[in-house]
Amino acid sequence: MKKILSSALVAGMILSVGTTQALAIGGPSGAKIDWQIQGKLGAVKLNPYGLAPLTAIIMNNGYVLSNVFVKILPKEDGQIISYKVNDQVLKTYGGIPIFGLYPAYKNKVEVTYTKSAVGSKDETITETYQITTGPVGLTPSGLMMQTGMPFESVEVKKVDKEFSDRLYLINNVPGKMPGRGSQAVWNNPSGGALEWNDSSNAFIVDTKGEIRWYFDSDKILDPGNMYKTGIQMGFRQDIDGALAWGFGQRYVKYDLMGREIFNRQLPLGYNDFSHSLNNAQNGNYLLRVGSSNTKRPDGKNVRTVRDTIVEVDKDGNVVDDWRLYEILDPYRKDVILTLDQGAVCLNIDASKAGQTMSQEELAKLDDSDKFGDIVGTGPGRNWAHVNSVDYDPNDDSIVISSRHQSAMIKIGRDKKVKWIVGAHKGWSDKFKDKLLQPINSKGEKIICEDEYSKCPGYEDDKGGFDWTWTQHTAFIIDSKTNKDILYLAAFDNGDGRGLEQPAIPTMKYSRAVVYKIDQKNMTIEQIWEYGKERGGDWFSAVTSLTEYHDDKDSLLVYSATAGMHIDISKGVTIGDASPELLEFKWGAKEPSVQIKFTGTGIGYQAMPISLEKAFTK
Template sequence: MKLSKSFCVMVLAGITLIIPNISLAMGGPSGAKMDWQIQGKIGAVKLNPYNLSPLTAVIMDGGYILKDIKVTILPKPNGQTISYSVSENMAKTYGGIPIFGLYPSYLNSVKVSYTKISNNKSEKIIDEVYKITTPGVSIMPSGNTSQTGSPFANVKIIKMDKKFNDRLYLVNNAPGKQSGKGSQAVWNNPAGGALEWDENSNVFIIDTKGEIRWYFDNDKLMDWNNIYNRGIMMGFKQNNDGALTWGFGQRYVKYDVMGREIFNRTLPSSYIDFSHAMDNMQNGHYLLRVASANVKRADGKNVRSVRDVVIEVDQNGNVVDDWRLYDILDPYRSTIIKALDQGAVCLNIDANKAGVTLSDEELAKMDENNQFGDIAGTGVGRNWAHVNSVDYDPSDDSIIISSRHQSAIVKIGRDKKIKWILGAHKGWGKKFQQYLLQPINSNGAKIVCEDEYSKCPGYENEKGGFDFTWTQHTAWRIDSKSNKRYLYLSVFDNGDARGAEQPPFASQKYSRAVIYKIDQQNKTVEQIWEYGKERGNEWFSPVTSLVEYQKDKNSIMVYSATAGMAFDLSKGISIGDPKPEIDEFIWGSKNPSVQIQFSGTNTGYQAMPFDVEKAFNAK
């Protein structure tokens, strides 16, 4: 018998053995061979380990226990070094050393040190260098002609104080509807809801040189053919364990920066339409800004509500409590609704309606015509409240909400009773007037305001004085400076409908970052810091944006996210893309220590410093 090249045949004691040719047995007699490239003394490099974070990698542990881990991403010439330690537990979680902060489209040099342990023997490895090649950034553009195809065309570092040289900033933008994707469904059983915000969004991290060092491949997270798995990503927060939480559409999620899923949940069935806010409570629960899936109105109509409910869920997704704001506040207060610029009602941007306001007659017709959904109007089933932030106050077990369409910041207890209202006094019914805060100056003297306390000294574009906030975002308690009586509050005052009216010229509009000190016992409010008036209309953000205190540097971080957005009112078109700007201030300073300006994007939403050390040192 002629033997083939592939097999040898042996006959021994009546047993026939067929033995593969050694040249075909890649792994040898013991199994498959591990033939990945190994650069150092442990394992291979695994790029994008969870398929959601392309600028991350894991140096696999090679079967060793690793501890005493230190990682440094060596910078480009004149670039920013990223360096962090990794806990032993996190190395076990990832099966090796997590690598974060790689440059895109680049042969990165990564320096690591560690101790490896095997068979109770340890070896200290110092300064091993790995080479890791990365792909380019592939954040999905909207397809609109006004967008460049990248998250931004240019990042201009205007100012960077050395105290902030180690900063990393996470940026969350919303470039707009993708051509042919999203906004393809309507809630109609019952009527209304806010599914119209079913659009593209992105999130990325830049360093202080303006380089992208991380982004989330959200197109792999979304399913544009499933209304329960798509929508604008909003409400990003870095948790105490270093991971990120946010929500989109009908879901809320938690992932770590490597792209590892911790949870990805559909909203509880009584609620719909997450947007804007997911607050991390001190007890491990989450506050979500949602809406009601089914409300029985006084007129007998069943509707979906719009951005007017806050729920508390526990770690397992069970509903603990809810705040139905249409039962707590006045959904028919129209003072601000009638003064809003209908061309920019948060992310519903429509240049054809720039400068247009609503009348009492138009509001009345909404009921007559059964108009419900994501439209500015009064009554349950319309966008009467537009709550865009929620924050928990552990000192008295209450929540603080920002209602854009009431130009009001409201504190509400667990018992659903109002504690105070920070906002213009105009238009509030008698039952609410007892909760309105009285403005005072630094000496404690009462500030008298005109037109039912809607126009205070400082309401016009001048230095000094006091003003309320108008169509504001992110009303957040500064925990480290507040106590049970005195509450420090950071707010982005967008400034539309300032003084409960539209100005004669759109160019007169301006935005502010502002800090208030509230005496909760005496029901007074003092404005202790502001920025933005001096920048005028070029820093004006009609929608979105953020102000947040940063404890690590005793600073105030501001994102004027749609600065520079402008309209030609005669033609009803946009005449300028926004130039979002990050500014960071030492506490009390009127001059920013950091100024970073973006261009080439559409709508900025929010931004925040990202703590890489926290991300990899969970216990």
């Protein structure tokens, strides 16, 4: 016989939920809500799209909402996250989007809103909701140093008041995925960089060092499917506040709540995305890829490596491409012969630390059928290693950073080189009139030695100028740039500085640097730098970023592999990378923000995140 609950028992169950909550038990008898709700709105839907566990939506419960303001109440001495939500965003989510919850914590969220419904007066309410979250749930990669968290510890050394509201997205690459990475290579045609499939993560921290968001990428990656896996890189926040990035054979866009906007395979003529996605001002995306099939002058068909830029529109149609092996000189070898073979981007090999490739070894490689992600010259090998692309709407051009040419280059829509920032040595006659002349603040020429590969700032501070070496992120400072004058920010990693390896590895140093380029007179002036004074401890052999941000007139710098050194005598790495994030007021010599991470693996890039773009505009 079925047991029937008494009315008194049912009433007791309802009362036990609490005075601020209601639990309606319904069924086919009528239109009722049969889930727990708080306050005067609907249910709290945690992680609404399954990809951003530290987000939620307070459902609108059938009301029309407006004038919404959200405040995530902080832990003791914590950072308040607050933002307005516009009416369009409220309609998109069917309620109030909640961003910035603490993990493994009973969060308190204060919301102010106006609710209206047919036949009732508008009512403006302020109330507090409790939202309990679980711990950070990143899947461990199998590495000894990784715990499932994006870092082991964080040290906030300095945050000036003006920057105390910052939220920073951090994108790191902890390392190889034993047992999880797809083990595949391209072989018809040969070459490419398909095997580049380390683990990666993206998370947001506040200025107290607390994690306030992370992306659960396991839901969109499939390590056993080579078309759905790869290192996640090139994160950019679009004008609508959503994040776009790429991995392997795909590029994607999701908003901060985890809602998918698009998830696309690369156009079939291109492959192996990594490093850089640029959300250009014309509404298109510029992706750094390789060519899926290129016929070399010797008749061999190859997939190329990190030397192609493809432009796609909002619907994924190809608009244009820049095949750099046709535009530049893929056989210029001056930089390649001076690279430290122990640290070629993410390919860290301590057994080759301090070694460089000889002329004989390079010639033997060039004569072989070895193609793929190997340092060498010619299409099908890693001769360019482009790690960033940026768009200049002033003249419809792109600026690229080529690590393996130690050069930052501007190229027009007509595929003609406009200028080259880098040592003059080794460029053919075709490019000699594109090489910029260094000048000082008075407009006087700076004379450099060894075909302009060793400038006065190479060894001391007196000359105030040096080129970048194996640099990352050649980013245009848009608000300070016009058709004649362009400001360019870069992270000068510093390997092979002056086209040579130093006598002692600890003599290497990295810099964040800003240049002023007079595009009419073909001159370049170094107007700001930081890092030389930090010496070898701040040296980042690979990755990293320098980027200007309008909202605070500041430069963000991420020295992403600082602290990682290689003991040449033993052929081992000593000390894990300890990425350091810095933010400077424009022109300042000392940072306003200094945050150091440990236990991350290799850092990649970082940037501020705007909640105004995501929820208010």
